[in-house]
Amino acid sequence: xxPAIEPGDWLVVNPRVASWPRPGTVVVFREPISDALAIKRVxxxxxxxxxxxxxxxxxxADEAWxxxxxxxxATGAAGFGAPIDSARFGPVSLDRLxxxxxxxxxxxxxxxxxxxxxxxxx
Amino acid sequence: xxxIRIVRQFLAPTTTVRAHCxxxxxxxxxxxxxxxxxxxxxxxxxxxxxxxxxxxxxxxxIKEERAELVKHHLDVxxxxxxxxxxxxxxxxxxxxxxxxxKQVSKVKASTDLADARKLLELIDDVDAAWKATGGLEKTxxxxxxx
Numbered sequence: 001x002x003p004a005i006e007p008g009d010w011l012v013v014n015p016r017v018a019s020w021p022r023p024g025t026v027v028v029f030r031e032p033i034s035d036a037l038a039i040k041r042v043x044x045x046x047x048x049x050x051x052x053x054x055x056x057x058x059x060x061a062d063e064a065w066x067x068x069x070x071x072x073x074a075t076g077a078a079g080f081g082a083p084i085d086s087a088r089f090g091p092v093s094l095d096r097l098x099x100x101x102x103x104x105x106x107x108x109x110x111x112x113x114x115x116x117x118x119x120x121x122x
Numbered sequence: 123x124x125x126i127r128i129v130r131q132f133l134a135p136t137t138t139v140r141a142h143c144x145x146x147x148x149x150x151x152x153x154x155x156x157x158x159x160x161x162x163x164x165x166x167x168x169x170x171x172x173x174x175x176x177x178x179x180x181x182x183x184i185k186e187e188r189a190e191l192v193k194h195h196l197d198v199x200x201x202x203x204x205x206x207x208x209x210x211x212x213x214x215x216x217x218x219x220x221x222x223x224k225q226v227s228k229v230k231a232s233t234d235l236a237d238a239r240k241l242l243e244l245i246d247d248v249d250a251a252w253k254a255t256g257g258l259e260k261t262x263x264x265x266x267x268x
Contacts, residue, residue: 038139040141068141083141084143088201
């Protein structure tokens, strides 16, 4: 999730969420494939249309489309493969949402809010 | 005065979340799928040649297992090796993988040798696509004795 979030950042997450926060928000969720705790940005919320496999996909009332900030080219240049996000595992249902990332409290020099960003990787 | 280490320990998060990417080894070869599919083919042959119920039950179970591996290897090729730019060279790529995976399901449910043979042919088509996109040169480690 560079540059918004770096490995080792300490984050405060609000687990009291009843619906998908608006697109651009960074969230923690349980990954559909592995069930591991993961962090990504909401790219589209319930009912919205997303581009998928040469066409469009309409998200259901409880689904969101979660994407990494980095492009495949950027992660490739860093020696990794494609980011594992909705392009891989598809829409994520609300029951997998764990919380919304509010701010970073460590390291202190990077203390601050995690800003919402719209349309970064579409 | 609290030592900084204790403050740090107190404040440090207890849960880790990941924003991970793939770390692909970059080695892909349809041969992996082909070998498992050949196992299915041979198992069907052996199944037909043996009347023993216990043997036949084992054969079916092992065929299911091998077929699942064929699916796995095909999926890895499809998702990880092939890239959108390869569609120019192999326009029917998605259809090919769809057909091949469908055929695996058929082989799972069938004891007809023709179904297993058809799967081998489809994997050979995948192999041709892999070679047409430079897979042989790009993905295998050189230096094996010939």
